[in-house]
Amino acid sequence: MNVLIVYAHPEPTSLNGALKDFAMQRLAANGHTVQVSDLYAMGWKPQLDAGDTLEHEAGTPFHPSLDSKRAFAGGWQSPDIAAEQDKLRWADAVVFQFPLWWFSMPAIMKGWVERVYAYGFAYGVGEHSDARWGDRYGEGSMQGKRAMLVVTTGGWDSHYSARGINGPIDDLLFPIQHGVLYYPGFDVLPPFVSYRSSKMDDARFASIRQALGARLDALFDTAPIPYRPQNSGQYEIPALTLRDDIAPGRTGFAAHRE
Known part of the structure; x- marks a missing residue:
């Protein structure tokens, strides 16, 4: 199978760097073909701007969604964006690896999402009607x-x-797992989280590596998080709220898991 690792850490000799190298080796040893988008090493441009559209007319206002839609449909995207989209098309599974900085992913990875998830590629796809509200949350590209x-x-x-x-x-990872990953259709696996990363010795690192190896071995067997599909009849459309008879009394993030 094809596995893409999208990786964000500025120091190759860090814990993250060691785990990324281990993941590459373990996946390859299991017979998978691996590509890595090392965002810092690539010098990835994180900001979404008019330069992402090769045909943007100078002096005209930049509209992020509309310009993204036109560029994707017309083949006018910046080459770095198109290359990452090709990697996503190629991949059977994607591992997003990063340190939790200020309760979210590093800015460079957020910028990867904002630029690569173009209108027509990761959002703005499918029929919008009284019966469906696009191909998203369990459906999509x-x-x-x-x-x-x-x-x-x-x-x-x-x-x-x-x-x-x-x-x-x-809860902290819900916006990433449900919003960034489930929204465009990924089956989202439970996360692998390593705590107390600054307090690491050889024994702890060996234990973490062993646990990560087991998760990577089961990458294509692990049951995904059971999020509720948007167009399954559980949500009122177009309000996109859960029907009253679905998870009565439950609110917040947990209500959107079956």
Whole structure:
């Protein structure tokens, strides 16, 4: 199978760098073909702007969505954007690896999403009507592909527990897993999270590497997070709220899991 690793850390000798190298080797040893988008090494431009559209007319206002739509449809995208889209088309699974910085992914990876997820490619696809609201949340251009987050954080696991000060890790990652990944159709696997990344010794690293290896071995067997598909009849359209008889009394992120 084809696996793409989208990786964001500026230091190759970091814990993240070591885990990325291990993941490449483990996946290859399992017979997979691996590509890596090392965003810092690539010098990835994170900001979405008029330069992403090769045919943008100087002096005219830049409209992010409309310009993205025209560029994708007309083949006028910046070559770096088109190249990453080709990698996503190629991949059967995508691993997004990053340190949790200020409760989210690094800015360079967020910029990768904003630029690569073009209108017509990752959003703005499918029929919009009283019966459907586009191909998204379980459908879309990434349908049939798998995605998994590999995340490191300096905090303890208790800090990210159900009553921890930082909030539950599943809640913190919900905007990424449900919004960035499930929205365009990925089957989203439970994340692999390494805590206390600044307190690492050989024994802990060996344990983390072993656990990550087991998750990578099961990349195509692990059951995905059971998010509710948008167009399955569980949501009122076009309001896009859960029907009253679906998960009554439940609100917030947890209501959108079956």
